[in-house]
Amino acid sequence: LGGASRLYTEDDPLVILGSSSLKPTISNSSSAWLVQFYSSWCGHCIHYSSTWKVLAQDVKDWQDAIGVAVLDCAQEENFDVCRDYNIQFYPTFKVSVSTKQSFCVCSGADREVQSMRRLMVNILQNHTRQEWPQRCPSLEPYSSAELLPLLGQKSDHYTAVFVEEPDSYVGREVILDLLLYSGVQVKRALSSDLPLLDALKVTSFPSVYLLHPDGTHAHLHSEKKLRFFFSSLLRTLPGVQRRSSSAVAHVGAPSGKQDSEPWRDFNRSQVYTADLESALHYLLRVELASHSMLEGEKLKVFKDLVTLVSKLYPGGGSVVKLMETLSDWLLSLPLQRIPYQAVLDLVNNKMRIAGMFLGEELRWVGCQGSRPGLRGYPCSLWTLFHVLTVQHDAMPNALDNTGLEVEAAPVLQVMRSYIRTFFGCQECSRHFEQAVAAGIQEVKSAEQQIVWLWNQHNRVNARLAGSLSDDPLFPKVQWPSPSLCASCHEERNGVHEWNLDNVLHFLRHHYSASNLSPKYSL
C-alpha cells in the first residue's frame, strides 16, 4: 500500500489520477470523465482491472468526449480525496458531469464492458442536450426533414447517415468512434422515420447511407452489421484522416510515489504490533472516515468495535489507552448521530496531546507485500481479529458489563457487523456474511470462536489461491503450513487431516500477547 499500485500503469490506455491531479483534470477538461475509484487491496478490483483495461482500449477514441481514469483509494496520498468524494466501497464509478468538479455516481446493469460503454453513451447523450461536453457531437437522431435536403449537395466531407432501431447503440458508438477523424460526419436516424426510409430505400437495420463530397450518394455495403465493420469502413474512406486528441493535453500526470517502501525483515512465526496498529490506522482514518455521519446501525457497530478493541487489544500501551478514551467518550455521548469528523479530531489532536496516539502512517511488516498493492490492510484486519479471538479466550471476563458478553461469539459478531457495514470490498463482505450466517450458531465457546475464524480464513485462502491477488512471495496456502506447525498436520488413509487440538494450541500461541513483536512499531 505504501507505493503506487501496479494494477494500472502508464502503458494502459487510461489516465491514472491522484489527489493532486483529480480536480485539475476534471475542471480544466472539455470532456467528461468516467473514473473508477478502486482499492489495490480489494481482490475484486484486481480481477476487475482486466475488464477496465479492455473498456479503456475499446473507447480510447472517445476521449475528446469522455475519458476513462482510475484512482487508487488505498494510496495514502489519496485518502483525503476519496473521503471528500465519499467513496465507501470499491470499486465505485463516478462520472464528472460538469467542469465544476462535481460527479454523478453511475451504475449500469452490470460492470461488463458493453454495459459500461452503454452507460457512457447514455451519460453523454443526456449531457450533450445541455451542450456539454464541448467536443461531443450530437447523439440525438436527425429527422428526414433535416437529412433529405442534404442529398445531392456538394460538401468538403462525407456524411454517413446511420439508420437504426431506436434502442440500438451501434450508431451512437460509431459516431463516437469517428470523433477523432476529419473528413466524415456521422448522423444518426431512426428506423421509425418512414419518409427517410422511402427516400433512401433502406429496408434493414442498421444501415449506412453515404453522401459523398461530390454530391452523389449510395448505400455503404458492410460485410457484417457490426460496430467494428462500420467504423473501419468510414475511417478508411479516401481523404478521411485521424487527428490528435485535444483531451491528451488535459491528462494529469500520473500520481503517487513510484518507488516501493523499504523491505522490513520479519519472522513468519511472529505477529507484529506495527500491522495491528496500521490496521487501526487505516480503519479509523480511512475506511470509517469515508462515512461522514455515524448514526443508527453504523454508530452501534462503531461503538461495539471500539469497545471490543479497547477490552481485548493485547499489551496495554497507547493504542489501548486511545481506544478506552474513545470508548468512554462514545458511551458518554447521548447523541444519536456523531459526525465522523469529531471522532477524527479526537483521534488526531486531543489524544495526541494526551500522548495517546496511533501511528501517523501505515507500516506493514508481516503484512507487507512483495509489491505495492498486495496484502496490507485486509491481511492486517484478519490478523487483528485472530488476535482478538485468542485474547477473548485468554481473558474470559474481559467483556463483562460491556453488553457484548451476551453473544456466544462476540468477536465474530462484531467482526461480522464491521465487515458488513464498513469493509470497502463488497464482494468480500458478501462472502463473509454468507459464511457467518451459515455457521455462527455452531460457535458456542471462546475456543470454538478461534477455530471457526481459522477455518473460515482457510476457506477464503482456498478460494483465492492462484488468483490475481495472490502474492507470489506469500501464496495463499492452507495455514499454518507444516513448517510453522508440523503437529497440526496428519494423514488418514492417505488423506490430509488437521489435528484440531494442535491447531488450537498453535493458534493460542501464535496470536497471543507473548508472541507479539514490537519491532517497527512506533
Ligand code: FAD
Ligand atoms: P491473508 O489471507 O490476508 O492472511 C494474513 C495472514 O494471516 C497470513 O499472512 C497468515 O500469517 C495468517 N493466516 C493465513 N491463513 C490463516 C488462517 N486460516 N487462520 C489464521 N491465520 C491465517 N479477498 C477476495 O479477493 N475475495 C474475498 O471474498 C475476500 N474475503 C475477505 C473477507 C475478509 C473478512 C477479509 C478480512 C479479507 C477478505 N479478502 C477477500 C482479502 C483476502 O482474504 C486477503 O486478506 C488478501 O488477499 C491479502 O492476502 P494475504 O496474502 O496478505 O493473506
